[in-house]
Amino acid sequence: MAKKSSLFDDLFFIASKLPWWLSLTIALVSGFGLHSVANGPATFSGDPHQLQSVVLGSMARTLASIGQYLLPFIFGCGTLASLFRRSRSLNLLKSATTPGGNTLLSISWREFELLVGEALRRRGYKVQDNDGSGPDGGIDLVARRDGETYLVQCKQWRSVQVGVPVVRELYGAMAAEGAVGGFVVTSGTFTKQAREFASGRNLQLVDGAVLRQWIAETKKPGPRPTVEVVAERVEPC
Template identity: 45%
Template sequence: MARRRSSLAEDVMDRVARLPWWLGVLLAIVSHLLLRPLAQRPLPPYTPGTSIAMPAMVQGLAAAGQIALPLLCLAGAGVSAWRRRQRRGLARDAAQRPAMDAVNGMSWREFELLVGEAFRQQGYRVAETGGGGPDGGVDLLLAKPGANGSEKYLVQCKHWRAWKVGVGVVRELYGVMAATGAAGGYVVTAGRFTDEAVRFAEGRNVVLVEGAELVRMIRGARSGGSG
Protein backbone atom coordinates (compact mmCIF):
# COMPACT_ATOMS: atom_id res chain seq x y z
CA MET A 1 0.00 0.00 0.00
CA ALA A 2 1.33 3.48 -0.88
CA ARG A 3 2.07 5.64 2.12
CA ARG A 4 0.05 8.82 2.57
CA ARG A 5 2.11 11.88 1.75
CA SER A 6 2.69 13.92 4.90
CA SER A 7 2.53 17.70 5.19
CA LEU A 8 5.52 19.83 6.15
CA ALA A 9 4.15 20.30 9.67
CA GLU A 10 3.68 16.54 10.12
CA ASP A 11 7.19 15.92 8.81
CA VAL A 12 8.73 18.42 11.25
CA MET A 13 6.82 16.97 14.21
CA ASP A 14 7.76 13.41 13.21
CA ARG A 15 11.45 14.25 12.96
CA VAL A 16 11.43 15.97 16.34
CA ALA A 17 9.56 13.00 17.84
CA ARG A 18 12.51 10.76 16.94
CA LEU A 19 14.81 12.89 19.12
CA PRO A 20 15.03 12.78 22.92
CA TRP A 21 12.11 14.75 24.38
CA TRP A 22 14.36 17.31 26.07
CA LEU A 23 16.03 18.10 22.75
CA GLY A 24 12.59 18.84 21.25
CA VAL A 25 11.90 21.31 24.08
CA LEU A 26 15.30 22.92 23.48
CA LEU A 27 14.56 23.26 19.76
CA ALA A 28 11.24 24.94 20.59
CA ILE A 29 12.99 27.55 22.73
CA VAL A 30 15.82 28.16 20.26
CA SER A 31 13.49 28.47 17.25
CA HIS A 32 11.35 31.04 19.06
CA LEU A 33 14.39 33.07 20.13
CA LEU A 34 15.79 33.06 16.59
CA LEU A 35 12.56 33.96 14.79
CA ARG A 36 11.23 36.56 17.20
CA PRO A 37 13.77 39.30 16.28
CA LEU A 38 12.99 38.78 12.57
CA ALA A 39 9.27 39.06 13.23
CA GLN A 40 9.68 42.29 15.22
CA ARG A 41 12.20 43.95 12.92
CA PRO A 42 10.69 47.11 11.41
CA LEU A 43 10.31 47.19 7.64
CA PRO A 44 12.65 49.50 5.72
CA PRO A 45 11.09 52.82 4.68
CA TYR A 46 9.58 52.83 1.25
CA THR A 47 11.51 54.67 -1.43
CA PRO A 48 10.44 55.01 -5.07
CA GLY A 49 11.90 52.31 -7.29
CA THR A 50 12.42 49.79 -4.49
CA SER A 51 10.28 46.90 -3.33
CA ILE A 52 9.57 45.86 0.23
CA ALA A 53 7.76 42.70 -0.84
CA MET A 54 10.64 40.40 0.09
CA PRO A 55 11.33 41.91 3.55
CA ALA A 56 7.59 41.91 4.26
CA MET A 57 7.32 38.25 3.26
CA VAL A 58 10.28 37.29 5.45
CA GLN A 59 8.76 39.18 8.38
CA GLY A 60 5.39 37.50 7.85
CA LEU A 61 6.94 34.03 7.74
CA ALA A 62 8.98 34.77 10.86
CA ALA A 63 5.89 36.07 12.67
CA ALA A 64 4.01 32.88 11.92
CA GLY A 65 7.03 30.64 12.46
CA GLN A 66 7.86 32.03 15.91
CA ILE A 67 4.61 30.48 17.13
CA ALA A 68 4.05 27.52 14.81
CA LEU A 69 7.55 26.03 14.86
CA PRO A 70 7.93 25.97 18.66
CA LEU A 71 4.45 24.42 18.96
CA LEU A 72 5.41 21.68 16.48
CA CYS A 73 8.66 21.05 18.39
CA LEU A 74 6.78 20.83 21.67
CA ALA A 75 4.25 18.45 20.13
CA GLY A 76 7.09 16.30 18.82
CA ALA A 77 8.73 16.38 22.26
CA GLY A 78 5.46 15.20 23.78
CA VAL A 79 5.29 12.29 21.34
CA SER A 80 8.92 11.44 22.09
CA ALA A 81 8.25 11.42 25.84
CA TRP A 82 5.17 9.23 25.34
CA ARG A 83 7.13 6.77 23.18
CA ARG A 84 9.89 6.67 25.80
CA ARG A 85 7.38 5.80 28.47
CA GLN A 86 5.77 3.20 26.20
CA ARG A 87 9.15 1.60 25.39
CA ARG A 88 10.04 1.31 29.05
CA GLY A 89 6.64 -0.16 29.86
CA LEU A 90 7.01 -2.76 27.12
CA ALA A 91 10.49 -3.68 28.35
CA ARG A 92 9.27 -3.94 31.92
CA ASP A 93 6.38 -6.20 30.90
CA ALA A 94 8.69 -8.33 28.74
CA ALA A 95 11.08 -8.81 31.65
CA GLN A 96 8.33 -9.84 34.04
CA ARG A 97 6.17 -12.12 31.87
CA PRO A 98 6.98 -15.54 30.36
CA ALA A 99 9.31 -15.12 27.38
CA MET A 100 6.97 -15.73 24.44
CA ASP A 101 3.89 -14.29 26.16
CA ALA A 102 5.75 -10.98 26.28
CA VAL A 103 5.91 -10.62 22.48
CA ASN A 104 3.03 -12.70 21.16
CA GLY A 105 0.35 -10.12 21.96
CA MET A 106 2.20 -7.12 20.51
CA SER A 107 1.47 -5.18 17.36
CA TRP A 108 4.33 -4.69 14.88
CA ARG A 109 4.79 -1.13 16.15
CA GLU A 110 5.04 -2.25 19.79
CA PHE A 111 7.47 -4.98 18.75
CA GLU A 112 9.68 -2.43 17.00
CA LEU A 113 9.63 -0.18 20.07
CA LEU A 114 10.58 -3.14 22.28
CA VAL A 115 13.49 -4.04 20.00
CA GLY A 116 14.74 -0.44 20.08
CA GLU A 117 14.56 -0.35 23.86
CA ALA A 118 16.44 -3.66 24.09
CA PHE A 119 19.34 -2.19 22.12
CA ARG A 120 19.26 1.04 24.13
CA GLN A 121 19.73 -1.05 27.24
CA GLN A 122 22.75 -2.64 25.53
CA GLY A 123 24.38 0.80 25.25
CA TYR A 124 23.46 1.68 21.64
CA ARG A 125 22.09 4.97 20.40
CA VAL A 126 18.93 4.08 18.50
CA ALA A 127 17.25 6.02 15.69
CA GLU A 128 13.99 4.97 14.07
CA THR A 129 14.10 5.27 10.30
CA GLY A 130 10.39 5.93 9.90
CA GLY A 131 10.21 3.38 7.09
CA GLY A 132 8.55 0.72 9.20
CA GLY A 133 5.34 -1.15 8.82
CA PRO A 134 4.76 -4.88 9.09
CA ASP A 135 7.10 -5.58 6.15
CA GLY A 136 9.37 -2.56 6.08
CA GLY A 137 13.09 -2.59 5.29
CA VAL A 138 15.64 -1.32 7.81
CA ASP A 139 13.67 -0.25 10.87
CA LEU A 140 16.37 0.94 13.29
CA LEU A 141 19.81 2.49 13.00
CA LEU A 142 22.22 1.76 15.85
CA ALA A 143 25.38 3.64 16.74
CA LYS A 144 27.91 2.62 19.33
CA PRO A 145 31.32 4.24 19.97
CA GLY A 146 34.14 1.97 18.86
CA ALA A 147 37.90 2.03 18.44
CA ASN A 148 37.55 3.67 15.02
CA GLY A 149 34.79 6.10 15.93
CA SER A 150 31.07 5.55 16.01
CA GLU A 151 30.13 2.27 14.31
CA LYS A 152 26.78 1.93 12.54
CA TYR A 153 24.55 -1.13 12.73
CA LEU A 154 21.26 -1.87 10.96
CA VAL A 155 18.24 -3.63 12.45
CA GLN A 156 15.36 -5.22 10.61
CA CYS A 157 12.32 -6.22 12.70
CA LYS A 158 10.03 -9.03 11.58
CA HIS A 159 6.94 -9.42 13.70
CA TRP A 160 6.20 -12.83 12.25
CA ARG A 161 4.99 -15.59 14.53
CA ALA A 162 3.11 -17.94 12.20
CA TRP A 163 6.05 -18.88 9.98
CA LYS A 164 9.84 -18.80 9.92
CA VAL A 165 11.91 -15.90 8.57
CA GLY A 166 13.69 -17.07 5.45
CA VAL A 167 17.09 -16.42 3.94
CA GLY A 168 15.74 -13.71 1.61
CA VAL A 169 15.26 -11.32 4.52
CA VAL A 170 18.81 -11.89 5.74
CA ARG A 171 20.24 -11.45 2.23
CA GLU A 172 18.33 -8.19 1.86
CA LEU A 173 19.78 -6.77 5.06
CA TYR A 174 23.28 -7.93 4.17
CA GLY A 175 23.01 -6.10 0.84
CA VAL A 176 21.99 -2.87 2.57
CA MET A 177 24.89 -3.30 5.01
CA ALA A 178 27.34 -3.56 2.12
CA ALA A 179 25.82 -0.55 0.34
CA THR A 180 25.88 1.70 3.42
CA GLY A 181 29.14 0.54 4.98
CA ALA A 182 27.49 -0.65 8.18
CA ALA A 183 29.66 -2.54 10.65
CA GLY A 184 26.97 -5.16 11.26
CA GLY A 185 23.31 -5.93 11.30
CA TYR A 186 20.55 -7.63 13.24
CA VAL A 187 17.38 -9.37 12.16
CA VAL A 188 14.95 -9.66 15.07
CA THR A 189 11.79 -11.73 14.90
CA ALA A 190 9.05 -12.82 17.26
CA GLY A 191 9.18 -16.23 15.57
CA ARG A 192 12.07 -18.33 14.29
CA PHE A 193 14.54 -18.49 11.37
CA THR A 194 14.93 -21.15 8.74
CA ASP A 195 18.09 -23.26 8.73
CA GLU A 196 19.13 -21.67 5.43
CA ALA A 197 18.86 -18.20 6.97
CA VAL A 198 20.99 -19.28 9.93
CA ARG A 199 23.67 -20.75 7.61
CA PHE A 200 23.77 -17.59 5.47
CA ALA A 201 24.23 -15.33 8.51
CA GLU A 202 27.22 -17.30 9.79
CA GLY A 203 30.46 -15.41 9.22
CA ARG A 204 28.73 -12.36 7.74
CA ASN A 205 28.39 -10.21 10.88
CA VAL A 206 24.60 -10.57 10.78
CA VAL A 207 23.08 -11.55 14.12
CA LEU A 208 19.73 -13.35 14.16
CA VAL A 209 17.65 -12.74 17.28
CA GLU A 210 14.49 -14.72 18.02
CA GLY A 211 11.74 -13.65 20.41
CA ALA A 212 12.89 -15.60 23.44
CA GLU A 213 16.46 -14.33 23.04
CA LEU A 214 15.17 -10.74 22.75
CA VAL A 215 13.44 -11.11 26.11
CA ARG A 216 16.64 -12.58 27.61
CA MET A 217 18.56 -9.52 26.37
CA ILE A 218 16.12 -7.22 28.18
CA ARG A 219 16.18 -9.27 31.38
CA GLY A 220 19.96 -9.36 31.37
CA ALA A 221 20.24 -5.59 30.85
CA ARG A 222 17.69 -4.86 33.57
CA SER A 223 19.31 -7.19 36.10
CA GLY A 224 22.71 -5.73 35.25
CA GLY A 225 21.39 -2.20 35.73
CA SER A 226 19.83 -3.15 39.04
CA GLY A 227 23.09 -4.68 40.17
Protein backbone atom coordinates in the same frame (compact mmCIF):
# COMPACT_ATOMS: atom_id res chain seq x y z
CA MET B 1 -0.14 5.93 -5.45
CA ALA B 2 1.70 7.21 -2.39
CA LYS B 3 -0.21 9.61 -0.22
CA LYS B 4 1.16 13.14 -0.36
CA SER B 5 2.05 14.70 2.96
CA SER B 6 1.96 18.36 3.91
CA LEU B 7 4.90 20.40 5.20
CA PHE B 8 3.27 20.27 8.65
CA ASP B 9 3.14 16.45 8.52
CA ASP B 10 6.76 16.23 7.38
CA LEU B 11 8.02 18.54 10.12
CA PHE B 12 6.01 16.73 12.79
CA PHE B 13 7.36 13.38 11.56
CA ILE B 14 10.93 14.70 11.88
CA ALA B 15 10.25 16.26 15.28
CA SER B 16 8.69 13.08 16.69
CA LYS B 17 11.66 10.94 15.60
CA LEU B 18 14.27 13.20 17.15
CA PRO B 19 15.32 12.75 20.80
CA TRP B 20 12.83 14.66 22.95
CA TRP B 21 15.47 17.06 24.26
CA LEU B 22 16.55 17.98 20.71
CA SER B 23 12.96 18.65 19.59
CA LEU B 24 12.44 20.79 22.69
CA THR B 25 15.63 22.74 21.99
CA ILE B 26 14.55 23.42 18.40
CA ALA B 27 11.12 24.56 19.63
CA LEU B 28 12.66 27.07 22.03
CA VAL B 29 15.41 28.34 19.71
CA SER B 30 13.08 28.74 16.72
CA GLY B 31 10.51 30.56 18.84
CA PHE B 32 12.92 33.11 20.26
CA GLY B 33 14.92 33.46 17.04
CA LEU B 34 11.94 34.01 14.76
CA HIS B 35 10.35 36.36 17.30
CA SER B 36 13.38 38.66 17.05
CA VAL B 37 13.18 38.62 13.25
CA ALA B 38 9.43 39.26 13.23
CA ASN B 39 9.86 42.30 15.47
CA GLY B 40 12.91 43.67 13.69
CA PRO B 41 12.87 47.31 12.48
CA ALA B 42 11.65 48.13 9.00
CA THR B 43 13.47 51.14 7.57
CA PHE B 44 13.22 52.74 4.14
CA SER B 45 15.14 55.91 3.32
CA GLY B 46 13.30 56.51 0.06
CA ASP B 47 16.20 55.27 -2.10
CA PRO B 48 14.72 53.18 -4.97
CA HIS B 49 17.79 50.95 -4.90
CA GLN B 50 16.82 49.79 -1.43
CA LEU B 51 13.28 48.87 -2.45
CA GLN B 52 14.11 45.23 -3.21
CA SER B 53 15.81 44.66 0.14
CA VAL B 54 12.88 46.34 1.90
CA VAL B 55 10.39 44.02 0.17
CA LEU B 56 12.48 40.93 1.00
CA GLY B 57 12.84 42.09 4.58
CA SER B 58 9.09 42.58 4.84
CA MET B 59 8.46 39.08 3.51
CA ALA B 60 10.97 37.63 5.96
CA ARG B 61 9.26 39.36 8.88
CA THR B 62 5.86 38.12 7.73
CA LEU B 63 7.07 34.52 7.51
CA ALA B 64 8.85 34.87 10.85
CA SER B 65 5.71 36.21 12.49
CA ILE B 66 3.95 32.98 11.50
CA GLY B 67 6.88 30.68 12.13
CA GLN B 68 7.50 32.00 15.64
CA TYR B 69 4.32 30.21 16.70
CA LEU B 70 4.10 27.37 14.17
CA LEU B 71 7.57 25.84 14.57
CA PRO B 72 7.53 25.80 18.39
CA PHE B 73 4.06 24.20 18.23
CA ILE B 74 5.19 21.47 15.81
CA PHE B 75 8.40 20.67 17.64
CA GLY B 76 6.65 20.93 20.99
CA CYS B 77 4.17 18.29 19.83
CA GLY B 78 7.11 16.26 18.54
CA THR B 79 8.69 16.46 22.00
CA LEU B 80 5.54 15.03 23.58
CA ALA B 81 5.33 12.28 20.94
CA SER B 82 8.98 11.33 21.51
CA LEU B 83 8.50 11.24 25.29
CA PHE B 84 5.34 9.15 24.92
CA ARG B 85 7.07 6.63 22.64
CA ARG B 86 10.02 6.29 25.04
CA SER B 87 7.67 5.87 28.01
CA ARG B 88 5.76 3.22 26.10
CA SER B 89 8.93 1.27 25.28
CA LEU B 90 10.05 1.40 28.92
CA ASN B 91 6.65 0.10 30.05
CA LEU B 92 6.86 -2.72 27.51
CA LEU B 93 10.29 -3.70 28.77
CA LYS B 94 9.09 -3.61 32.37
CA SER B 95 6.07 -5.74 31.51
CA ALA B 96 8.21 -8.26 29.63
CA THR B 97 10.42 -8.73 32.71
CA THR B 98 7.47 -9.06 35.11
CA PRO B 99 6.03 -12.52 35.80
CA GLY B 100 2.59 -12.68 34.22
CA GLY B 101 3.31 -9.62 32.05
CA ASN B 102 3.32 -9.29 28.27
CA THR B 103 5.13 -11.93 26.23
CA LEU B 104 6.80 -11.52 22.86
CA LEU B 105 3.79 -13.09 21.13
CA SER B 106 1.08 -11.18 23.01
CA ILE B 107 2.16 -7.73 21.80
CA SER B 108 1.63 -6.09 18.41
CA TRP B 109 4.34 -5.85 15.76
CA ARG B 110 4.70 -2.13 16.55
CA GLU B 111 5.17 -2.85 20.25
CA PHE B 112 7.67 -5.55 19.33
CA GLU B 113 9.78 -2.95 17.50
CA LEU B 114 9.65 -0.61 20.52
CA LEU B 115 10.68 -3.46 22.81
CA VAL B 116 13.62 -4.41 20.59
CA GLY B 117 14.70 -0.77 20.43
CA GLU B 118 14.68 -0.47 24.21
CA ALA B 119 16.61 -3.73 24.59
CA LEU B 120 19.29 -2.37 22.24
CA ARG B 121 19.46 0.90 24.21
CA ARG B 122 20.19 -1.14 27.32
CA ARG B 123 23.10 -2.69 25.42
CA GLY B 124 24.68 0.70 24.76
CA TYR B 125 23.14 1.73 21.43
CA LYS B 126 21.40 4.94 20.47
CA VAL B 127 18.28 3.82 18.64
CA GLN B 128 16.18 5.69 16.11
CA ASP B 129 12.78 4.48 14.99
CA ASN B 130 12.73 4.30 11.21
CA ASP B 131 8.91 4.06 11.07
CA GLY B 132 8.42 1.18 8.67
CA SER B 133 5.11 1.18 6.78
CA GLY B 134 3.89 -2.04 8.37
CA PRO B 135 4.90 -5.31 9.97
CA ASP B 136 7.14 -6.10 6.99
CA GLY B 137 7.98 -2.58 5.83
CA GLY B 138 11.62 -1.61 5.36
CA ILE B 139 14.32 -1.13 7.98
CA ASP B 140 12.60 -0.82 11.33
CA LEU B 141 15.33 0.67 13.54
CA VAL B 142 18.68 2.38 13.12
CA ALA B 143 21.13 1.77 15.97
CA ARG B 144 24.36 3.71 16.51
CA ARG B 145 27.30 3.15 18.81
CA ASP B 146 30.86 4.49 18.80
CA GLY B 147 30.11 6.46 15.64
CA GLU B 148 29.06 3.36 13.69
CA THR B 149 25.63 2.57 12.25
CA TYR B 150 23.72 -0.70 12.44
CA LEU B 151 20.43 -1.51 10.72
CA VAL B 152 17.76 -3.50 12.52
CA GLN B 153 14.97 -5.58 11.01
CA CYS B 154 12.27 -6.86 13.39
CA LYS B 155 10.12 -9.89 12.58
CA GLN B 156 7.42 -10.83 15.04
CA TRP B 157 6.56 -14.06 13.28
CA ARG B 158 4.60 -16.48 15.43
CA SER B 159 4.94 -19.68 13.42
CA VAL B 160 6.99 -19.15 10.23
CA GLN B 161 10.77 -19.27 10.54
CA VAL B 162 12.69 -16.24 9.25
CA GLY B 163 14.35 -17.31 6.02
CA VAL B 164 17.37 -16.24 4.04
CA PRO B 165 15.53 -13.66 1.85
CA VAL B 166 14.99 -11.39 4.89
CA VAL B 167 18.63 -11.69 5.94
CA ARG B 168 19.87 -11.11 2.39
CA GLU B 169 17.64 -8.04 2.08
CA LEU B 170 19.10 -6.53 5.24
CA TYR B 171 22.63 -7.24 4.05
CA GLY B 172 21.90 -5.36 0.81
CA ALA B 173 20.45 -2.44 2.78
CA MET B 174 23.61 -2.33 4.91
CA ALA B 175 25.73 -1.87 1.79
CA ALA B 176 23.39 0.78 0.39
CA GLU B 177 23.29 2.76 3.65
CA GLY B 178 26.96 2.34 4.56
CA ALA B 179 26.12 0.50 7.80
CA VAL B 180 28.85 -1.58 9.44
CA GLY B 181 26.48 -4.23 10.72
CA GLY B 182 22.93 -5.32 11.22
CA PHE B 183 20.51 -7.22 13.42
CA VAL B 184 17.58 -9.38 12.40
CA VAL B 185 15.46 -9.88 15.51
CA THR B 186 12.54 -12.29 15.67
CA SER B 187 10.25 -13.68 18.32
CA GLY B 188 10.62 -17.08 16.64
CA THR B 189 13.57 -18.81 14.98
CA PHE B 190 15.71 -18.74 11.82
CA THR B 191 16.12 -21.31 9.10
CA LYS B 192 19.42 -23.11 8.64
CA GLN B 193 19.93 -21.29 5.31
CA ALA B 194 19.47 -17.90 7.01
CA ARG B 195 22.10 -18.73 9.63
CA GLU B 196 24.50 -20.00 6.98
CA PHE B 197 24.15 -16.76 5.01
CA ALA B 198 24.77 -14.63 8.13
CA SER B 199 27.82 -16.66 9.16
CA GLY B 200 31.04 -14.73 8.44
CA ARG B 201 29.17 -11.49 7.84
CA ASN B 202 28.57 -8.72 10.37
CA LEU B 203 24.97 -9.83 10.73
CA GLN B 204 23.56 -10.92 14.04
CA LEU B 205 20.51 -13.17 14.05
CA VAL B 206 18.69 -12.75 17.34
CA ASP B 207 15.95 -15.33 17.86
CA GLY B 208 13.23 -15.32 20.49
CA ALA B 209 15.33 -17.20 23.06
CA VAL B 210 18.22 -14.73 22.80
CA LEU B 211 15.89 -11.73 22.85
CA ARG B 212 14.24 -13.00 26.03
CA GLN B 213 17.70 -13.33 27.54
CA TRP B 214 18.51 -9.73 26.53
CA ILE B 215 15.33 -8.60 28.24
CA ALA B 216 16.07 -10.62 31.38
CA GLU B 217 19.58 -9.13 31.57
CA THR B 218 18.15 -5.61 31.85
CA LYS B 219 17.14 -6.43 35.44
CA LYS B 220 20.60 -7.61 36.43
CA PRO B 221 23.13 -5.12 37.90
CA GLY B 222 26.54 -4.63 36.35
CA PRO B 223 27.79 -4.19 32.76
CA ARG B 224 25.88 -5.66 29.85
CA PRO B 225 27.43 -8.42 27.72
CA THR B 226 29.32 -7.18 24.69
CA VAL B 227 27.97 -7.51 21.18
CA GLU B 228 30.66 -10.04 20.29
CA VAL B 229 29.41 -12.42 22.99
CA VAL B 230 25.87 -12.21 21.60
CA ALA B 231 27.15 -12.89 18.10
CA GLU B 232 28.84 -16.06 19.28
CA ARG B 233 25.63 -17.27 20.83
CA VAL B 234 23.42 -16.68 17.81
CA GLU B 235 25.69 -17.85 15.00
CA PRO B 236 25.21 -21.45 13.80
CA CYS B 237 27.45 -24.24 14.99
